[in-house]
Amino acid sequence: MLILDFAGWFQCRLPTDPDPTDEARGVSGFTFAVAGEPDLDRIIRFQRPVAPRTHGPTVGVRVTAVSLDGQPMPDHPLVGAAVDLLGEPKFESRNYVLRDSAQGAIVPFRLGIFGDGVEIEREDVLYPPDPERRLHEIPALFHERRGSLIPLTIDRLKIADATGIVDPLAYRRRRKALLEADLQQTDDPVARTALGKRISELSIVAPERLQVATLMVYNDYRFDINGPTRIADATRSLGVQVDTTRDWPIAFWMGAWDADALCGYVRGMLSIPLL
Template sequence: MTERPELRLEFQGWFMCRLATDPDPTDEPRGVSGATFALAGEPDLDRVIVLNDPPPGTVRSHAPEIGVRVTRASVNGVTRLPGMVGSRVDLLGRPRFENRNFVLTTAGQEPIVPFHLRISGGDLSLERAMVMSPEAPDASPHDLPQPLLERFGARVFRVDAPLVASGTGINAPLHNRLVRREALVIERDAPHTTPVQRAALAKRVRELDIAIADPADERLANMTAVEEFDFPLTSPPIVRGDPPDDLRVDTEAPWRVTFWMGGWDPDVLCGFLRGTLSTPVH
């Protein structure tokens, strides 16, 4: 039986998500008792997963460059569409992790709602969304059964330091925290630092002190953890561009997205994402 041709778009990069963490409630706007906080001078936490173009006033010093891009396009293992490399990968509709303090799913198995993926630029632009319940496509996560949420949520939450390091380049998280703390202290104590900036930097230093004192604390442990996702995209797709005749995207069959998110850095509210969009082609 001949294998059906499949276009695979591989992508990766840093994302931002400014969210409160347990035991703070999910909608806590500033952060009180968890491990993440909106600092002095910053807007409220909004939980939105941002893959490109973070809002003004949200990028902290020493944060990685936010941006998820296509790194390779191939068909059945053969590199194709080189113009797709560097294309933007975006999630539309202000997506959020929907766990709600264990109300909807267990930790690390929450879905991302909405999940509306768009890859744009180069030879082709593709757009399609996850539909958890075809009978009620606009239903709130609160109205859907937990097994359905988990089917489209993360399959597993696990520690995988080598995998995370292959993306982030951070091979020694504790050393990274020590270096970051030293840089923040210098920044905090600089004569040009404003009082508001000094208050924000002092808070970051205090949080790093907690991580350094206890390597098992989530502020450090989550830097080597990943959530893995794998589910179909079945909404009506949008395809733009002029690919070669032998790469006509199948708009009837489901597409599939597989990715992991991890390497969470609570100091800058950023993590790493790597994945693949697979689409059958005629």
């Protein structure tokens, strides 16, 4: 078995409850598009963030470790490879229509791993009996298989170990101070409006408010990737023969939601069976 561990910050510019799923700017939830930014689009980006906000985490998910049949392989060509979700994936709960909020499936789910001379892609088909069926017509059991196994759950140790964030209030205070300094340095009206909104949101300090609390929560996903596969390994750098007929188990969590930067952290493991 080839095991790939991966981790990093991702971007997701999405509206939040009670805003509707298609809210473009953010009104009554706790996330917003600010002046000068494009509309919210809900796309989960492991790479190439859109309109990244100043002083936020650096977006980029990478393979952090590789092992083969239980043996670590620190020099494997996939160590450091970019991990991406392809096809403009989104969290699909639709305000509790498809699933409880924050437990929706990621649709589509096309995982890509891009290393030096090696590319691996595999798609999970949400509803194998009819892959083209519309989301709201797919039985709930299939949404549950790919969705989060748990609602948003607080785990300070998990978040601190992965991100270094120990105190969410201190984390937000540091960001607020940087933005206040930026505000003093610009006369641009659009920039000042955007900074003012971000500073206002970062001024929220009640621990129970979602702007603060979501920095310490996570969702957990575990399913077997079942669909079409693409492997490009012209130089045979992988050194193994991948089994594309069997499902590939994947387990990952997504959390440490930074409501100011519209980012979260992902950490997980992909298991690739071999011939």
